[in-house]
Amino acid sequence: MNKQVPVSLPEGYVEFYKNLETWQNKQQFKLKKAYTPVKLDATKILAESNNPIIGSVEFELDGGLYKEVYKELLVLIKEYRSETAAALDKILDNIDQLDFSFLPIKLLEEDQKYFSELSARLEISNELLIFTIDHSLRPFLRLWAEPYYSAIAEDDFRSWNFATICPFCGTKSHISRLRATDGRRFMFCDRCFTEWETRNLYCVYCGNDNPDTIQYLAVENDTAYQVYTCEECKGYLKTFDERPKGMKTDLFIANVETIYLDILAQEKGYTNHDND
Ligand SMILES: [Zn+2]
Ligand SMILES: [Zn+2]
Secondary structure: OOOOOOOOOOOOHHHHHHHHHHHHHHHHHHHHOOOOOOOOOHHHHHHHHOOOHHHHOOOOOOHHHHHHHHHHHHHHHHHHOHHHHHHHHHHHHOHHHOOOOOHHHHHHOOOHHHHHHHHHHHOOOHHHHHHHHHHHHHHHHHHHHHHHHHHHHOOOOOOOOOOOEOOOOOOEOOEEEEOOOOOOEEEEOOOOOOEEEEOOOOOOOOOOOOOOOEEEEOOOOOOOEEEEEEOOOOEEEEEEEOOOOOOOOOHHHHHHHOHHHHHHHHHOOOEOOOOO
16 A cells, blocks of 8 residues: 655644554454454464465454444544544545445455545545544454464464565564564564564565675664665665663554654665555
């Protein structure tokens, strides 16, 4: 999906994402009461299928419940980003045109054509439509993914070979952490919050591991935020080094807070290969 970086962050941008994450956490907590996790051998499924788990397993989604969560999200967005109110009202007026059992599949398939037609019909921006469908689905995705977080993170490279693709939901990742406790590197999916290990000093996009062509972009006065760049494929990856502070960071927020690093890297000719 097209995630172009805005030139400057609108006022209250990071604050909005913090509120959004808090809201998503609350929704996830509420959904937990209505849901029994599917018992899965997640790493075995990954190793056998070579595909994200969500493509191999049927997760139950109550379209009615999703619609309720969706409507609540529109209320939250309206509260913090009032400039979107008119567009969100248009969605609410035409909410019967949205098929809540079908939308998650289209979102995860990144079906651009489907969303551009739908947003044209609703006469709202495609980006806003996708944002609402995406962020209201995330509490469900995190709820489904959570039981397998530790099995996937501690898999020791046995079952999943795709560094930039989330093994649970298939979303592309562009951020990683160096874990506070041991310095091991984990990719992070900001949709479902799954993390999976990847090698250090290695380009997650093309596999290049020549130290001469893997570099950092230096960030002044900041040792925690790093941007790895690769001269072979011109890729860049934001990385948060937790070791200086010695504690786990919230990568969902870190990713939003460091949009300036995306701008910096892209200005220097690097890409996160999002649209490849
Ligand atoms: Zn994911
Ligand atoms: Zn590369």
